[in-house]
Amino acid sequence: MSRFAPTTLLCLAALLPALPALAETSFEKVKISAGRQLFDGECHRCHSPDADRQSYGPPLENVIGRVAGTSPGYAYSKALAGSGIVWTPAALRAWMEDNAGFMPGTKMRHVGIEDRTVQDFILAYLTSISH
């Protein structure tokens, strides 16, 4: 061992408490960027991530915590508009997995995303565009 080793080890030990926080931040960023790509592939053709932009489906900016069927100016199905449910992460998972089963009468085409990791990524992205 070189005579610098103890000092080096001490420096590393001092850094250790910061590592989990760093790893968490960058993992969250990775999830958000993977989620954005999945959103682009699976959702974007019908949903804008920007509250001011209408599309075939309602905009999804601020969707986390929103009451379903309340984006202003969008013509929802009766089923969705009258459902009264709140878009929690759990409700969004159920929706992505089987939207028509979760809410019979919705006019959103079936997307069928059952993979929990894929759901996690999309949720991370939807959370990043909810303020």
Ligand code: HEC
């Ligand atoms: C083929 C078009 C299409 C695709 C693809 C699509 N959606 Fe939708 N989505 C819709 C339509 C249309 C509605 C309105 C449904 C209604 O009124 O019953 C909707 C409604 C929603 C709502 C309810 C929003 C609100 O304001 O209550 C959420 C959440 C949602 N979609 C999420 C997603 C996600 C996440 C994806 C991708 C994984 C996705 N959708 C893919 C067409 C689509």
